[in-house]
Amino acid sequence: MVFIHATSAISVQAEQNQLQPxxxxxxxxxxxxxDCISPANMRRxxxxxxxxxxxxxxxxxxxxxxxxxxxxxxxxxxxxxxxxSLRGAPDIVSPTPFIQSTHNTASGQIALNLSxxxxxxxxxQNGISFEVALMDGxxxxxxxxxxxxxxxxxxxxxxxxEIGAAxxxxxxxxxxxxxxxxxxxxxxxxxxxxxxxCEVFANREDAIAFAEGLNAHMMLVGNSGxxxxxxxxxxxxxxxxxxxxGLHMSNSAFALHMAFLILTQKTTxxxxxDSVCIFNQYLDRSFGVTYCRKH
Amino acid sequence: xxxVSSMGRGVDQHSNALANRQxxxxxxxxxxxxxxxxxxxxxDQSVAEILATxxxxxxxxxxxxxxxxxxxxxxxxxxxxxxxxxKGSGLINATSVGGMDTTEQEYLTDRDGWDYSxxxxxxxxxxxxxxxxxxDWNLYNTTLSTACSSAANxxxxxxxxxxxxxxxxxxxxxxxxxxxxTMRGFESLMIYDRELCRPFDDTRTGLNLGEGxxxxxxxxxxxxxxxxxxxxxxxxxWANANDAFHATASSPDGKGAVLSMSQALACxxxxxxxxxxxxxxxxxTPNNDLSESVAIQQVFDExxxxxxxxxxxxxxxxxxxxxxxxxSVMSIRQGKIWPNLNFTTPLNETGLSPQTELMDCEVxxxxxxxxxxxxxxxxxxxxxx
Numbered sequence: 001m002v003f004i005h006a007t008s009a010i011s012v013q014a015e016q017n018q019l020q021p022x023x024x025x026x027x028x029x030x031x032x033x034x035d036c037i038s039p040a041n042m043r044r045x046x047x048x049x050x051x052x053x054x055x056x057x058x059x060x061x062x063x064x065x066x067x068x069x070x071x072x073x074x075x076x077x078x079x080x081x082x083x084x085s086l087r088g089a090p091d092i093v094s095p096t097p098f099i100q101s102t103h104n105t106a107s108g109q110i111a112l113n114l115s116x117x118x119x120x121x122x123x124x125q126n127g128i129s130f131e132v133a134l135m136d137g138x139x140x141x142x143x144x145x146x147x148x149x150x151x152x153x154x155x156x157x158x159x160x161x162e163i164g165a166a167x168x169x170x171x172x173x174x175x176x177x178x179x180x181x182x183x184x185x186x187x188x189x190x191x192x193x194x195x196x197x198c199e200v201f202a203n204r205e206d207a208i209a210f211a212e213g214l215n216a217h218m219m220l221v222g223n224s225g226x227x228x229x230x231x232x233x234x235x236x237x238x239x240x241x242x243x244x245x246g247l248h249m250s251n252s253a254f255a256l257h258m259a260f261l262i263l264t265q266k267t268t269x270x271x272x273x274d275s276v277c278i279f280n281q282y283l284d285r286s287f288g289v290t291y292c293r294k295h
Numbered sequence: 296x297x298x299v300s301s302m303g304r305g306v307d308q309h310s311n312a313l314a315n316r317q318x319x320x321x322x323x324x325x326x327x328x329x330x331x332x333x334x335x336x337x338x339d340q341s342v343a344e345i346l347a348t349x350x351x352x353x354x355x356x357x358x359x360x361x362x363x364x365x366x367x368x369x370x371x372x373x374x375x376x377x378x379x380x381x382k383g384s385g386l387i388n389a390t391s392v393g394g395m396d397t398t399e400q401e402y403l404t405d406r407d408g409w410d411y412s413x414x415x416x417x418x419x420x421x422x423x424x425x426x427x428x429x430x431d432w433n434l435y436n437t438t439l440s441t442a443c444s445s446a447a448n449x450x451x452x453x454x455x456x457x458x459x460x461x462x463x464x465x466x467x468x469x470x471x472x473x474x475x476x477t478m479r480g481f482e483s484l485m486i487y488d489r490e491l492c493r494p495f496d497d498t499r500t501g502l503n504l505g506e507g508x509x510x511x512x513x514x515x516x517x518x519x520x521x522x523x524x525x526x527x528x529x530x531x532x533w534a535n536a537n538d539a540f541h542a543t544a545s546s547p548d549g550k551g552a553v554l555s556m557s558q559a560l561a562c563x564x565x566x567x568x569x570x571x572x573x574x575x576x577x578x579x580t581p582n583n584d585l586s587e588s589v590a591i592q593q594v595f596d597e598x599x600x601x602x603x604x605x606x607x608x609x610x611x612x613x614x615x616x617x618x619x620x621x622x623s624v625m626s627i628r629q630g631k632i633w634p635n636l637n638f639t640t641p642l643n644e645t646g647l648s649p650q651t652e653l654m655d656c657e658v659x660x661x662x663x664x665x666x667x668x669x670x671x672x673x674x675x676x677x678x679x680x
Contacts, residue, residue, distance in 0.1 A: 115539045
């Protein structure tokens with residue numbers, strides 16, 4: 001069995017615990033990164049890396065646990081910065097944005113900050129990056145590892161909105177574009193919140209049937225990609241997690257943070273369900289279903 | 296096993312090239328916007344030609360090169376195995392370049408004329424989406440990206456998932472195309488050699504990049520009995536440990552590499568002396584080869600024959616661990632240790648000399664290293680059946 005012990009998030013939410021729907025567009029509520037990252041380390045970190053490191057530490061990252069990160073797009077800003085520097089084929093370009101552009105920069109920096117020599121990985125499967133990362137983490141716990149840190153991080157850039165607009169997304173959809181990081185410490189030690197299932201699907205009907213079969217008291221549904229397909233409707237109380245964290249490729253990590261806060265009653269205004277199922281839809285291609293319950 | 300690189304397509308072409316010391320590294324022609332000439336392991340085919348050679352039709356023409364290479368290698372794999380999708384099946388891909396080649400072709404032109412749809416191929420996860428779409432597969436799939444160790448990590452995750460009993464058969468591997476972005480990136484770090492790369496040589500100054508893709512089918516014993524596939528070798532050991540020393544450089548004492556090699560040996564239940572051949576990461580950067588050599592000397596009282604095959608393929612980044620997995624299994628199957636090209640002088644610090652001539656001998660266990668940015672150190676071990 002796998003249990004969630006702590007979660008953390010950087011998001012558009014004004015408060016850490018009392019979650020509420022947000023009007024978009026909305027900027028993230030960035031913490032004071034200097035509280036836990038040294039200025040020397042922070043100098044070169046891009047936004048995604050800062051968010052990832054802060055959120056990982058906040059969730060209780062330690063030296064002796066595997067670190068597993070999901071990120072749909074990686075370090076976009078540094079990728080753009082390095083590309084921009086290549087224009088006109090100059091002889092000399094700065095290596096810093098290239099180093100920082102690697103998709104595993106956040107997971108590597110978390111390990112570096114903690115001198116953590118354990119398993120370190122980054123999953124990059126578009127909108128289900130967090131779910132496949134979480135499955136990897138649950139596999140570690142189920143094969144004897146005592147605790148694992150799992151999270152998701154994605155950043156936005158103006159170019160992303162420019163591409164979205166050029167490809168025909170509505171202003172309302174573009175307003176939802178967001179960013180953030182969310183991490184969870186999962187463990188075999190019992191806590192008040194059990195993480196029962198996490199599965200990914202390449203077929204919509206399979207995903208819906210699996211989610212329905214779980215009979216959760218509350219559904220958190222949302223998109224991790226352009227909202228081109230309607231979300232399925234489920235029986236029982238349903239909240240759209242996009243209303244709470246906006247749209248980015250690893251926002252289902254925030255949804256798990258939300259489920260944990262609801263089940264442990266750290267957020268009190270969203271009901272008192274005994275179980276929560278997260279249904280994450282990426283276009284019509286990939287689906288993630290995650291199920292937690294009170295223990 | 297399926298493989299494509301600058302050395303050719305399929306196991307036979309690679310086997311012949313390795314035995315005859317025919318490197319795929321040449322003057323790079325197909326990457327646009329470069330300021331001068333570069334050596335690289337480039338496959339001399341366009342995206343359309345790569346797909347046509349693999350017998351793949353009816354795909355949109357704007358596919359990324361990494362996707363085309365992946366499809367070509369998977370098509371090669373599928374020609375020799377029986378694989379079905381559905382419950383118990385999976386695909387674990389690895390890439391670091393993804394669709395950067397299509398992105399940079401657009402990005403580096405005049406912004407007013409951009410075709411924004413080119414950017415849709417950019418994301419690393421797009422390659423799996425294209426593969427699932429082409430084969431009409433419904434299965435668990437993920438993509439890993441830990442820079443140069445990505446494919447070794449795909450092998451490790453696949454092995455863990457099969458051992459858990461939840462999955463029976465998983466295709467694992469990696470793909471990366473050459474790109475202006477990565478070539479200029481490694482050059483900006485001053486580790487792209489203007490000459491041919493010289494792994495483990497005292498005069499080495501850096502790598503040459505390469506491109507390619509390779510995939511292997513991992514199956515449980517029960518699944519192999521059902522599918523009728525003939526097992527080629529066993530994946531017996533795996534480990535991933537973080538060096539936690541520097542964003543891009545390896546520690547001088549090779550701590551992460553020592554951990555990953557030792558843990559992989561423990562996972563396989565083997566002693567260091569059981570290893571007959573080390574297929575080293577051996578990128579030919581001053582830092583990697585020294586750190587890896589020091590780590591090998593710490594793990595092995597007596598260092599077995601070792602070589603880096605990067606002098607043949609170039610450093611294929613996220614595909615390297617998969618291409619070298621295929622070379623490792625070929626080594627076991629054919630009883631051959633592959634030569635390390637362009638070597639003359641041992642490292643001053645360690646005095647280690649790699650195997651420079653093709654060697655025929657019994658090979659039971661091969662240890663293969665892959666190390667990457669972010670302190671990522673991974674080792675996999677293949678054993679004869």
